[in-house]
Amino acid sequence: MTELTAISASAQINNFITTDKNSSVSVCGGGALNDYLMTRLQAHLPHSTVMTTDHLGLAPTWVESVAFAWLARQTLMGETGNLPAVTGANKGVVLGQVCFA
Numbered sequence: 156m157t158e159l160t161a162i163s164a165s166a167q168i169n170n171f172i173t174t175d176k177n178s179s180v181s182v183c184g185g186g187a188l189n190d191y192l193m194t195r196l197q198a199h200l201p202h203s204t205v206m207t208t209d210h211l212g213l214a215p216t217w218v219e220s221v222a223f224a225w226l227a228r229q230t231l232m233g234e235t236g237n238l239p240a241v242t243g244a245n246k247g248v249v250l251g252q253v254c255f256a
Contacts (some may be wrong), residue, residue, distance in 0.1 A: 157192050167200035174202040183208045187215035226250060 174177045180203045187207040188194050197205040206217045229236040234246030 157189065158195055160186070161192055161195035162200055165196055168200060168203075172200075172203060172235035177202060177204065178241065179204045181208045181211060183205060183213075183215040185216070 156231055168180055172180075180196070180200055182193065182196065182205060189242055193205060193207075198202075210217065213221065226236050230251040230253060233249055236250035237244055238246055239245065239247055
């Protein structure tokens with residue numbers, strides 16, 4: 156299962172990187188703590204340096220909570236939380252709603 160994960164993830168990552176120069180791939184979540192998965196990702200991405208998000212100053216297990224905190228901040232500030240160029244949405248919108256009790 157780990158090998159399938161590495162193959163599937165690297166196939167998608169290869170859609171976004173070029174092999175003519177070194178690139179870096181930052182891995183987060185529980186998989187970043189799996190040494191075998193990280194080794195297999197590196198094997199399938201030979202033109203990239205595969206590392207966890209630790210080098211960015213963000214623990215791999217914190218990325219999801221930081222993303223939700225950012226989305227909450229965007230909502231509280233009345234700022235858009237989506238990227239239409241990425242999501243295909245017609246426009247940027249505030250995501251979510253705050254309901255005070």
